[in-house]
Amino acid sequence: MHTVGELLRQWRRRRRLSQLDLAIAADVSARHVSLVETGRSNPSADMILRLADQLDVPLRERNRLLLVGGFAPRYAERPLDGDGLAAARDAVARVLRAHEPYPALVIDRRWNIVMSNRAVDPFLAGVAPDLLRPPINMVRLGLDPRGLAPHIVNLAEVRALLRGRITRQLAVAPDPELAAICEELLAPGSEEAGHPAESEIAVPMIFRFGGRELRLFSTTTTFGTPMDITLDEVAVESYYPADAESAAHFTASDAHAEA
Template sequence: MTTATVGNLLRTWRERRGISQLELAGRADSSSRHISFVENGRSRPSEEMVLRLAEHLDVPVRDRNALLVAAGYAPRYAHTPLDAPAMEVLRESLERLMTAYDPYPALVVDATYDVVAANRAVMMLLDGMPEHLLTPPLNVMRITLHPDGLARQIHNLREWRGHLLEQMQRQIALARSPALRSLYEEVAAYPVADRPGDTEPRESVPYIALPLRLEHDGEILSFVSSISTFNTPMDVTVAELAIETLLPADAATAKYLRSTGS
């Protein structure tokens, strides 16, 4: 099997992004001639140039190591397991963040949506979920879209499902992850039952973003989702973590959650 060269890999990432050699050269303070030479193997890029091109091509941190190795350099980014002693401070910080956000739901997921940490409010929403969906590792997409999971309680399921599947498609286009592609194919194939909320008139609440309308204990709770990642990560594990917080989308939801946390 032929080993991919750094030039071939860079060309692949450039074409995925739909960027011309001239445009990439302008972004990376280089020349289209040099970019062409790198891609066809006539010029070996410096380590700095590999990282600069990777940055402007928005190459995931995991794949930047592959570019460096293909160019003959050592990997720059560690890949430290989250349960390693070196990650203790990060784990503690995430737990503090989850606790501080309570009584509103917050969780941390990895690159394939497995739950790394979640607060009390999230677990409250999962109360009564079938055991086969709660077996570790918990996976947010399975829990949300499986017909035995939260899908039974989501009143705007078709809208929310469409939002989640589009989100996954964007990530697959960015990272080309086989594991994420497999998860997408699994959850996209789940049957979708019509819910009353899919056809009922929209409420007059001026939502700032598409809400998740979820029934819990006889109450209809409305949330908008916010996702955060780490700036300039220097570790693959950290780069692939995402913190999702569910903000109450109306006063009734905020009041209900505050009452459950008291």
Template sequence: MTTSTAPVGALLREWRERRRLSQLELSNRTAVSTRHLSWIETGRSRPTAQMILRLADDLEVPLRERNAMLLAAGFAPAYPQHGLDDPELADVRDALRAVLAAHLPHPALLLDRHWDLVEANAAATALLDGCAPHLLVAPVNVLRVSLHPDGLAPRIANLPQWRAHLLGQVRRRAERTGDPALGALLDELTGYGGGTAEEPGPGAVVVPLRLRTADGELALFSLAAHVTTAADVTVEELVVETFHPADAATAAALRRLGTG
């Protein structure tokens, strides 16, 4: 659970400013008067739990941070946070694992909010051959594995382009969530270097990961999915990232790797 010593009004103002909304704009969206919003933000008025959740929902505040707001105001958290192996998450867990298994022979990952690996299918783990053991000690961060000089980076044929894509993802999530751990991760990944990105080639429709393997160069593009109806902190923060062949040669190579 994220904790904060800031009062709830300051937290709400921080999220409003992060979403680049004025008090008037938020007032129009939520039907809460600007005067009342101002009093909440300055601490002159103590919001109810319902008001906090109403504003947080419109500001698209993550469930983890909504709980932190409630705690800052003296209320109990509204959203549970179970472990993935807890009985309460059995149906979600089974569904996510079924997605990973069904995606074979193509790689698929289950990640948390910091891109730490939760689970992966066999096709994904097979691509990690040659990475330094210290990068594969849990919790395994897939971005660190991708861009570290002892990881996949030497085998990524279009490293500058793929690096720019990954750094952009981290930067946008850090800005959207305000998570300081993501800011630290971005600084770390940037420090690895890797060149300046080039524009995608003429006619390109995706930015591929071009990975050199013993079976030849694989060209992969990724899709990300999450549980859109999550009411649990853990479930909301899980992301399934699936990789798909960007050309026929890669599709054939992945089929060969799968049968092997």
């Protein structure tokens, strides 16, 4: 079992910081950082959290550091659909509704969909029922041949983009289950990803449904200063039309739904 000093050293190396870098950022001496990492000094709970904050350690792992250091966890993990996070859930629901007629959804740290707006529903028509059983994994939904994969025109490019994004996420916050998903579904293929046109503001996902192409790009929104593990690990994925034709499709579909 690792000591708290060994775990802090792992996080420091993961962030590619020297002991001096961390010491300056945390306003402590480099000698003290060295003593903590080697186990010759037992850090207080506040010191553990001060160092963890400078290392951008996820809240879940900060709790682990505290436990290993002999202290009680500081951060709760409440369900998003529970009373304790009602205000945050309502805020997210408003964001999702406000984004209609364009699709938006909320994913957790393993890319499971925990909330979505009505504009997502048409994309799920024809998806194999077992892929829609909770928890619905967004990566599996998008890349499984029984999911959205047959409708994604630039599938190789999307797969490469997802692989890069999840690889960066795992570098920041390792997770065995997400790593397994990445290995299963995002292994590099022999096909080469295409190059986006210079006019694109972001690399789009290009869907084809019944002869119509929809071009979408996405943005990611997270909570700025979460104190709950659940909020620390969720993100809102919002999709926008990448051209006028795609925008017109969503606007017409929304008008038809309201008629």
